[in-house]
Amino acid sequence: MNPELRRNLWLEIGTQRLVAMPVVLVLVFALAYLLADTVADGWHAVAVSAAVAYGFATLLWGTHMAGDAVLGEVATRTWDWQRMSSIGPWTMTWGKLFGSTAYAWYGATICLPIFVFASLDDPKIDTSWWLGMLLAAAVLAHAVGLIWSLLLTRNQGARGQLGQRRSSAYLLLLLILLVVLPWISGPFQELATWYGRVETGRGFALVSLALFAGWAVVGAYRLMRIELQFRNRPWVWLGFCAFLMGYFAGFVPAGMRLFTGYSIAMLLTLVAAFTTPRDLLQLRRLGRAVEGRDLATVLQQTPPWLSSLLLAGLVGMAVLVTPTVICQGPFCIDGFALESLVVIAMLFLLRDLGILWLVSLGGRSRRPELAAVVYLIVLYSILPGVLGALGIDAGLALLLPRPDLAPAWGILAAVPGPLVVGVLLWRQARRRAGDPQPAVGGREAPGTRR
Amino acid sequence: MIEVRGLTFDYPTRRALEDVNFSIEPGSVTALVGPNGAGKTTLLRCIAGLGQPMRGAIEVHGVDVLARPREAHVHLGYLSDFFGLYDELSVRRGLEYMAWSRGAHAVDVREVAARLGLADYLESLAGQLSRGLRQRLAIAQAIVHRPAVLLLDEPASGLDPEARLQLGDLFRELHRAGMTLLVSSHILAELEHYASDILILDAGRVIDQHGVRTERPTRSIELTLSRPSPGLDEALRRQEGVGEVHAEGLSARFDFTGDAAAQQDLLALLIREGHPVCAFAERRDSLQDAYLSRMRRPS
Numbered sequence: 001m002n003p004e005l006r007r008n009l010w011l012e013i014g015t016q017r018l019v020a021m022p023v024v025l026v027l028v029f030a031l032a033y034l035l036a037d038t039v040a041d042g043w044h045a046v047a048v049s050a051a052v053a054y055g056f057a058t059l060l061w062g063t064h065m066a067g068d069a070v071l072g073e074v075a076t077r078t079w080d081w082q083r084m085s086s087i088g089p090w091t092m093t094w095g096k097l098f099g100s101t102a103y104a105w106y107g108a109t110i111c112l113p114i115f116v117f118a119s120l121d122d123p124k125i126d127t128s129w130w131l132g133m134l135l136a137a138a139v140l141a142h143a144v145g146l147i148w149s150l151l152l153t154r155n156q157g158a159r160g161q162l163g164q165r166r167s168s169a170y171l172l173l174l175l176i177l178l179v180v181l182p183w184i185s186g187p188f189q190e191l192a193t194w195y196g197r198v199e200t201g202r203g204f205a206l207v208s209l210a211l212f213a214g215w216a217v218v219g220a221y222r223l224m225r226i227e228l229q230f231r232n233r234p235w236v237w238l239g240f241c242a243f244l245m246g247y248f249a250g251f252v253p254a255g256m257r258l259f260t261g262y263s264i265a266m267l268l269t270l271v272a273a274f275t276t277p278r279d280l281l282q283l284r285r286l287g288r289a290v291e292g293r294d295l296a297t298v299l300q301q302t303p304p305w306l307s308s309l310l311l312a313g314l315v316g317m318a319v320l321v322t323p324t325v326i327c328q329g330p331f332c333i334d335g336f337a338l339e340s341l342v343v344i345a346m347l348f349l350l351r352d353l354g355i356l357w358l359v360s361l362g363g364r365s366r367r368p369e370l371a372a373v374v375y376l377i378v379l380y381s382i383l384p385g386v387l388g389a390l391g392i393d394a395g396l397a398l399l400l401p402r403p404d405l406a407p408a409w410g411i412l413a414a415v416p417g418p419l420v421v422g423v424l425l426w427r428q429a430r431r432r433a434g435d436p437q438p439a440v441g442g443r444e445a446p447g448t449r450r
Numbered sequence: 451m452i453e454v455r456g457l458t459f460d461y462p463t464r465r466a467l468e469d470v471n472f473s474i475e476p477g478s479v480t481a482l483v484g485p486n487g488a489g490k491t492t493l494l495r496c497i498a499g500l501g502q503p504m505r506g507a508i509e510v511h512g513v514d515v516l517a518r519p520r521e522a523h524v525h526l527g528y529l530s531d532f533f534g535l536y537d538e539l540s541v542r543r544g545l546e547y548m549a550w551s552r553g554a555h556a557v558d559v560r561e562v563a564a565r566l567g568l569a570d571y572l573e574s575l576a577g578q579l580s581r582g583l584r585q586r587l588a589i590a591q592a593i594v595h596r597p598a599v600l601l602l603d604e605p606a607s608g609l610d611p612e613a614r615l616q617l618g619d620l621f622r623e624l625h626r627a628g629m630t631l632l633v634s635s636h637i638l639a640e641l642e643h644y645a646s647d648i649l650i651l652d653a654g655r656v657i658d659q660h661g662v663r664t665e666r667p668t669r670s671i672e673l674t675l676s677r678p679s680p681g682l683d684e685a686l687r688r689q690e691g692v693g694e695v696h697a698e699g700l701s702a703r704f705d706f707t708g709d710a711a712a713q714q715d716l717l718a719l720l721i722r723e724g725h726p727v728c729a730f731a732e733r734r735d736s737l738q739d740a741y742l743s744r745m746r747r748p749s
Contacts, residue, residue, distance in 0.1 A: 003550035007536070010543055077534030081591065083500055085551035086523045229499055229519040280462055285504065363463075 008099025021107050043118045050115035058138035062104030066145030069100035070153045089225040101142050136209040143216030150223035155277050194250040231300040234307040241268050241308050258319045265312035266349050272305035274369050278360035316342045340407035347414040354421035361428045451476040451630040457506030466492040468654040479625050481641040482634040484651035490634040494601045498528040511598045527592035531603040537577025545594050552595035566590040582613035602633045618643045638738040674729035675700045
């Protein structure tokens, strides 16, 4: 048996808890049944309450536990024991994914059979579809929780600020629910048009959710590999980028697909930059590997944000050289030059990445990601608002992408931002260039002066 | 057993280890010493496969730690200076988990617990143990899979004198069982009881490595007089095998190349000449003396 799963079962499944869960659930189901007017309504109420109880157990409690799976180990200083084990990354991933959430799944194993039994003859409930959705949603939520836990653990700053950052897992949980709930109750229940084919919304939603859940598990596994000192090459991350680009491109008209893919690649670049550590040492290793033409190390040391930035650059060039780019339907803005937007968007992306790195390298902010977000909010909304209120419209193009201007002017106006940030970043990097200072031991290292 | 070559480790703003090279023989107990911030913990974590160095190679029991860390962990036990335990697991379950997670399914955890004096606490929760017992449990967890190499970072910190004594006994027992130990500690007097080698780290570099009990051709002899004896310096310098003499007050110290019989003859001569010798013995440098002497010497 997976040792990590067994350890979690020891911790999560005690006699008292084993008894408490079914007792509470049976009482909830009995109450739902008794409050209904008719027998049919009673079984419907039981089915709904079973689905809701399942949601509480898995989506809320389970995600919280998965989000705590690694952070909790770091906080109690037991993570090194696990990193020193010989458990492989996949075994560790599924051991934590299903082990830390074992009690939630225990509740699920009671709720789901009750749900199926109570809804089988219910014309208002598509039992098999709901069953699939509930299972996929739980796996997705737990895997994202584990990813969150691993990302925070990886972030060097998180090691000293665990108490403060752990609470932000709840914000992520809220985000997950916001993403998952529309699938369950939103427009996908009707029809979905994807790459011109009309699909049943329900089937499409189920397959989509299952695919995202699968990718989330893969993501958790890949991050676990890094924690366990394995080195990842960028292919899987690039595969995920390609999947998302292809997936979302299917919802837009044919002429906009490449540009949609470009936008997704840029968005993923930002997401990766904000969620993974800005590791100067990794860039230094990457630089040395490039100098030494060591391709294997180059691939291992390339951070995900850089991979997706390069991908975005390639797709952006494809957008520029593809003559079929057209403007269609609701995606069209009058006077909108898609080609200039591609360049302008890239320049703004470079500026934003530069700001994030600048704040991170500055070392003055305990939460550089948050500080960078504040700066970006100021640059994208507050400052333009102030300039607009003062009637200085000419300055707006420096702060906001303006594809509505003549292409040359729009691009020219977007250049100063990344240029200024680039110069500041260059100066910052020069201050920290070369090999770091020697260790601060009890006395000077031979031949050095502190 | 442990081979470290050209190891350089950087933190974002400073270099913790600089071109560290050393090898540790199988079955040895090496004291890893150095001032605060010298890089001892970083070095141990690198050997344990928990840190990614900028450059260099580390081999433990023939396994490349940087390329195959999980495989190396089968041969390694590591106790961090700030370790945690699964407080809600019993001692038995904690040990079983650690053994299984290192692929050692056939280990009898009762035997390991007995070895560490934890036999009576097998069903106790780790969170209910005293600090000394927690330390023992942590060591038991680190050795439960019978690793060839055990790395310990400040294992005695926070322990009372009796617990420290027991810890020393345990390390001697592990040494006798053939385990290779690398122990970082500031308490050199304790290390002296079980260390066979010393590795001195300063400002991220290895500045010395040698055997603690290496037989040297020259021994240091210290004698004490019961009352002042003006001609003692002269008398000593005349004798064959006596090196530089340092006399101060009623005591004198000198290097001597002769064997035990020559030492006996020298003592007899001094007494015959009327020098009031009340103590005459070889002076063995303590680990602390060796360390301080090396640290005072320019690199």
